[in-house]
Amino acid sequence: MTSTQATALLTLGTTLRQAGYRFMTVTPSTHRRINGRPGNEQARDLRDVFGWSRPFAPTVLPPGMLEMMADAGVLAGDGDALRSTVRASTLDDLLLFHSAFPTHDDDAVFFGPDTYRFIGAMRRAFATADAAPMRAIDVGCGSGAGALTIARAFPAADVIGADVNLAALALARVNAQLNDATRFTACESDLFNGVAGEVDLIVSNPPFVVDPDGRRYRHGGGERGAELSRRIVEEGLPRLRSGGRLLLYTGVAITGDSDHFLESLRARLDAECASWSYEELDPDIFGGQLGEPGYEEVERIAAVWLQARKR
DSSP: OOHHHHHHHHHHHHHHHHTTOOOOOOOHHHHHHHHTSTTOSSOOSHHHHHTSOOOBOGGGSOTTHHHHHHHHTOEEEETTEEEESEEEEEETTEEEEEEOSSOOSTTOOOOSHHHHHHHHHHHHHHTTOSSOOSEEEEETOTTSHHHHHHHHHOTTSEEEEEESOHHHHHHHHHHHHHTTOTTEEEEEOSTTTTOOSOEEEEEEOOOOBOOTTOOTTTBOOHHHHTHHHHHHHHHHGGGEEEEEEEEEEEEEEEBTTBOHHHHHHHHHHHHHEEEEEEEEEESOOOGGGGGSTTOTTOOEEEEEEEEEEEO
16 A cells, blocks of 8 residues: 555545444354345445445545545445445544455455454453553454554553554554544564564464464454464463563364364463463354364364463
């Protein structure tokens, strides 16, 4: 994304906000079902264009908005109709751009129900914080939802949004400007390797499923998708200052009563942390994934929340 395109996308976001735009992004299966209903073949309003990712005729948009989309590089043709290549979702008073539905590309920027659960868990954790962090990092920041939530909660903190995906970093920069986050820095980084120094707070909502195509926005690596999440804990704890916190939202493949992810980290958490906790926020997510290769023995995928405080 060029600087000219970023400026145009920022203008588009500001215009959507001024128009009172709101949209809560649902699961892909719900999205497909809603779009498949009779009458939903084409967009009729802004929510259809920028939320439901439906093809649209130019006359659906207010004057000037089509030009904003073209200048931002987010306008694509779809037969006789047009389509937005980005979605815009609302998270309370935040407005965030991310990839349009459906997400297939390796550099897609994902946002969905897991994002809402992640942010909700973060906010509950912030309510119990002993002290405000001065330096924080959102690992695998995507749209920047986590980083911007930190920036809102702790205005004096320097917040880093780290991601290996350049498309995600470009959108996160725009989203930071759109939501008045002035102490946000986007950083190209494979987990922590592009970030120097210690931090007071690490948050992350990484990919956690097994994707046969290895798409970065979706594939969590080996260990039934848990590899990235495990590495974030193992590589993140040494980056925390004493008393610093690590907050991780991820999904774990559960077989019987066995949680391999937790057991792989228990000894390290006990050794390096003054305190830590682990809970299932939702016992059964991504049920459709269980029919995919690599999940033959898995009974369920649980959304889990790990909080750890460095000794």
